[in-house]
Amino acid sequence: MLDIIILAAGKGTRMKSQLPKVLHTIGGKPLLEHVISSAKPLTDSPIYSLIGHEANKVKEVISNKSQYILQEQQLGTGHAVQQALPYFRDDSIVLILYGDVPLIKTDTLKRLIACVDNKSLGLLTVKLDNPMGYGRIVRDDQQKVTAIVEQKDASQEQLVITEVNTGIMAVNSAHLKQWLPLLSNDNAQSEYYLTDIIEMAQKQGVEISTEHPEYNWEVLGVNDRRQQAELERIYQHNLAQQLLLDGVTLLDPSRFDCRGQITTGNDVVIDVNCIFKGKVTLGNNVTIGANCVIENTTIASGTTVKDNSILEDAQVGECCTIGPFARLRPGTQLSDNAKIGNFVETKKAIIGEGSKVNHLSYVGDATLGNQVNIGAGTITCNYDGVNKHQTTIEDEVFVGSNTALVAPVTLSKGSTIGAGSTINKSVEEHTLSLTRSPQKSHKNWQRPVKK
Ligand code: UD1
Ligand code: CA
Numbered sequence: 001m002l003d004i005i006i007l008a009a010g011k012g013t014r015m016k017s018q019l020p021k022v023l024h025t026i027g028g029k030p031l032l033e034h035v036i037s038s039a040k041p042l043t044d045s046p047i048y049s050l051i052g053h054e055a056n057k058v059k060e061v062i063s064n065k066s067q068y069i070l071q072e073q074q075l076g077t078g079h080a081v082q083q084a085l086p087y088f089r090d091d092s093i094v095l096i097l098y099g100d101v102p103l104i105k106t107d108t109l110k111r112l113i114a115c116v117d118n119k120s121l122g123l124l125t126v127k128l129d130n131p132m133g134y135g136r137i138v139r140d141d142q143q144k145v146t147a148i149v150e151q152k153d154a155s156q157e158q159l160v161i162t163e164v165n166t167g168i169m170a171v172n173s174a175h176l177k178q179w180l181p182l183l184s185n186d187n188a189q190s191e192y193y194l195t196d197i198i199e200m201a202q203k204q205g206v207e208i209s210t211e212h213p214e215y216n217w218e219v220l221g222v223n224d225r226r227q228q229a230e231l232e233r234i235y236q237h238n239l240a241q242q243l244l245l246d247g248v249t250l251l252d253p254s255r256f257d258c259r260g261q262i263t264t265g266n267d268v269v270i271d272v273n274c275i276f277k278g279k280v281t282l283g284n285n286v287t288i289g290a291n292c293v294i295e296n297t298t299i300a301s302g303t304t305v306k307d308n309s310i311l312e313d314a315q316v317g318e319c320c321t322i323g324p325f326a327r328l329r330p331g332t333q334l335s336d337n338a339k340i341g342n343f344v345e346t347k348k349a350i351i352g353e354g355s356k357v358n359h360l361s362y363v364g365d366a367t368l369g370n371q372v373n374i375g376a377g378t379i380t381c382n383y384d385g386v387n388k389h390q391t392t393i394e395d396e397v398f399v400g401s402n403t404a405l406v407a408p409v410t411l412s413k414g415s416t417i418g419a420g421s422t423i424n425k426s427v428e429e430h431t432l433s434l435t436r437s438p439q440k441s442h443k444n445w446q447r448p449v450k451k
Helices: 031-042 055-062 077-087 105-114 173-182 195-203 225-245
Strands: 002-008 047-051 066-068 093-098 122-128 138-140 145-151 164-174 208-210 256-264 276-282 293-295 310-312 312-314 332-334 337-342 343-353 354-361 360-369 379-381 391-393 404-407 409-411
Touching: 002 031, 002 077, 031 047, 031 055, 031 093, 031 312, 047 055, 055 066, 066 077, 066 164, 077 195, 093 105, 093 404, 105 122, 105 164, 105 208, 122 310, 145 195, 164 173, 173 195, 173 360, 195 208, 225 256, 310 312, 337 391
Parallel strands: 002 047, 002 093, 047 066, 122 208, 256 276, 276 293, 293 310, 312 332, 332 343, 337 354, 343 360, 360 379, 360 391, 379 404, 391 409
Antiparallel strands: 093 164, 122 164, 138 145, 138 164
């Protein structure tokens, strides 16, 4: 039986932010949510987050993912876990996690939990080249852990110890209920240190088993924005490596960012400086050019998105061509073989098979059939200043360049619109419509000369 508590009540002073630290993000996801995600596979019981600073903001973000316990004053990590004592079941193992240590892996936690029984507790430690700031692990001649000493309380000999406390531990709830009330705050920081239970355990003959993370980055904490930036790079590096292993070509794995979830087929190619947000799915043989931003979008097999395109809440069919410099806004749906070219903006636009909007157009609140051709500079005038209106363009319509389609308006199947028209009445099937002032010509026209 496992009870999980995540300490997340601190302010995070060094972030210099209005936002509580645990709501700052890595890969677009709050730190605390990362920890909850790592803990989730370990239990079906509720996970408790101990919150305090800006508790309401934190509550909102974790509301359906974790229960919360309030720690009104932050008097130290020992005091923090004490607040949660009434929630721990009698025979449970309590796993203590930190809301600002986001990259901890589920497997590491499983190994730590396996260390615990009635006569032992599990402590996750790690050797760091630079142990500065961390609690040091003190071992005796037999290499048994006897205590944890905080940086600020450590002697000169203890400061050279490189094995440090990650903070993460797994302890019998009965032991915690016995030890936590005995903590004192008689130390350099006048805080109730959770780490003092190690010495109590040792004195009582409870064995302290240490486990270690597979990678040091699993236990790195975010205390300031430099560490946040460092962890962001580690996180993105890991995602990029996974994509490479999944068979994706990343032209430069160090210039790839995913702030959400990306699912990929075979032979996907992603050029440099792309950002993926929310849920993105790329089918087989999809190619994404440089500098694209793609959010909550599904792209089917064989489609090419050229450089500098932005896609948001869009659905793209097979073998389409998009960009360069295209902007697909929410509600855009492209059927197979559609083409959206440079400087084209679409919004709530359903575009049929093989239809083309190749240059400098705005298509919004519109439905296009199959094999439609929209000439350069065509605008759907969807907004009358108050309401939005629909434009319907049926199969095989040809719209000449520089046309304004004043919605609501329908261009029926096979109709043709002459270039430079302003169309505000619907056009019947196979009809040519144009509004164009007659061309005037003045022979031998003299241009004005400079005075
Ligand atoms: C703690 C450990 C230290 C370890 C380090 C690892 C103690 C006494 N020290 O030090 O041995 O090397 O973590 O990162 O445990 N928190 C609360 N309520 C409180 C105090 C803290 O919720 O009253 C939360 C903080 O929000 C934070 C975490 O507990 O998420 C750690 O607290 P922090 O003050 O940063 O401890 P460290 O000094 O880093
Ligand atoms: Ca810390």
